[in-house]
Amino acid sequence: MTPPPARAGRAGAPRAVRFDRHGPVDVLELVEVDRPAPGPGQVLVEVVATSVNPGEILVREGAFATTAPATFPSGQGSDLAGRVVEVGDGVADWSVGDEVLGWTDQRAAQAELVAVPAGQLTARPPSVPWEQAGSLYVAGGTAVAMAAAVPSAPGSTAVVLGAAGGVGSILTQLLVRDGVRVLAVVGAANAAWARSVGAEPVPHGDGLERRLGDAAPQGLAAAYDAHGGGYVDLVLRLGVPVDRVVTIIDFAGAERTGARTVFGHHVTTARVLADLAGLIASGELTVPIAATFPLARVREAYTLLAERHTRGKIVLVTGAGPVAAGTGAPAATHPSGDAV
Ligand SMILES: NC(=O)c1ccc[n+]([C@@H]2O[C@H](COP(=O)([O-])OP(=O)(O)OC[C@H]3O[C@@H](n4cnc5c(N)ncnc54)[C@H](OP(=O)(O)O)[C@@H]3O)[C@@H](O)[C@H]2O)c1
Known part of the structure; x- marks a missing residue:
């Protein structure tokens, strides 16, 4: 561009x-x-x-x-x-x-x-x-804050729930870059993407708890919830220590269980964004x-x-830059690949 x-x-x-x-x-x-x-x-x-x-x-x-x-x-x-x-x-x-x-x-x-x-x-x-x-600001800053709230060591196994979304897609890549084995909870359409960034896709839906248990028989060292819907309880049932569970959406579940919460906008700085932009520039994050x-x-x-x-x-x-290329509406595509 x-x-x-x-x-x-x-x-x-x-x-x-x-x-x-x-x-x-x-x-x-x-x-x-x-x-x-x-x-x-x-x-x-x-x-x-x-x-x-x-x-x-x-x-x-x-x-x-x-x-x-x-x-x-x-x-x-x-x-x-x-x-x-x-x-x-x-x-x-x-x-x-x-x-x-x-x-x-x-x-x-x-x-x-x-x-x-x-x-x-x-x-x-x-x-x-x-x-x-x-x-970058909301999704990237929140991903960085989640990783900082529950740091994962290289070689450890962690699960990212909602791994394909705005926050999860960035967090997954940051953890993989840090040498963490990432189980990425995604839908079928995002399994290939998860593999492409070095994570192991685990499909969401019925049977997820069993699938995660099978994928990490030694246990999960950390859980990052970017989706909600009961995932805090699910990972606690799997034995993840409560202080190794962080959510950005299930605040009621966190209040009840003691899991950690993150508000990205409380902690994101221009320095954080500069670091993320640097990773994109160097090809380490997309x-x-x-x-x-x-x-x-x-x-x-x-x-x-x-x-x-x-x-x-x-x-x-907005059309102020080359994204719209002065040709009117830029192409908009649905994740399925269909034109929107
Ligand atoms: N506390 C904070 O500071 C903060 C900051 C940002 C966002 N949030 C909140 O965090 C949540 C995520 O934000 P976001 O921007 O990442 O959202 P998003 O981009 O809209 O997330 C969409 C993703 O959700 C995934 N998904 C749908 N159903 C799922 C399921 N049952 N299990 C796992 N993943 C599922 C989808 O993956 P598939 O298509 O593969 O199903 C999709 O990739 C939102 O609720 C948002 O309000 C909080």
Whole structure:
């Protein structure tokens, strides 16, 4: 992919994803908004790629209405990669034209222009594809945090439950890279992918507990739950010590059993993202990209995500970079390979 030409800005009002009430995917609109102004310590990023995450579905539907309420009209999205087009007062590290990846915690990434604190960005290595760069913050940061919460030694055997998803696909590769024998719990369609990254696929569904027991007769040293649905209890029944079990979704199960929990956004830093981007640049990590949609098709991106069978990440592109190649809608493909 060739780098995009640096541009000083865009003509007309920028567009952003907005919703003005909780509800199904139909509440999402791509609308024209005021051009954001970078405040002190911020830069304005022209977004090339951003991604969708399951937590955003919960926010939009109102599941966090009491704990983390949306204020309407609400924007959406955290992950972003793009190009600096304006620099606020007091920013020394970034210049117009710099290519960056990072995050906003203002639910604002699914937009053509986003004002971002300078410390929430790292440089995009030129060889890191825009789609992967724009997918790293939530999924990558959470994968790193899971691995750090329950460190696994080289040669030990661990299970990753939900190994093919955004978080699991990155975590699986990080553990394999560390020399861990990884049992990757995936559906049949993702078994070949799991093998391709050096893990051993174990199909989910009826009989999983027996299959895992058979695959690790000496026991499992650690369990990483990126799916929920009772997996915390399942791995405890298999004898994994409770302090070697971490989940990012089954908070009730963790509360009841004492398993560990991780919130990626509490611990992810620009340094973490720089390290992940470095691994992608050196060919040691690949974020699988299941589908790429233009920003205007944000509803379809979330509809596909809600099927919960994404391999890796679903990406939204703005057309500001070479991902859309100036030809209108980029190809969007379902994990099955069918056109979306
Ligand atoms: N606490 C945090 O900080 C944090 C951060 C990020 C995400 N999360 C949460 O963590 C979960 C995973 O996030 P994500 O972005 O990785 O989701 P995702 O990309 O939507 O996950 C999709 C994956 O789930 C797999 N899957 C579906 N049914 C499964 C089953 N029965 N057993 C095992 N895997 C199954 C699918 O694999 P197959 O197609 O092979 O079935 C697919 O690859 C979500 O609930 C999300 O809300 C929490």
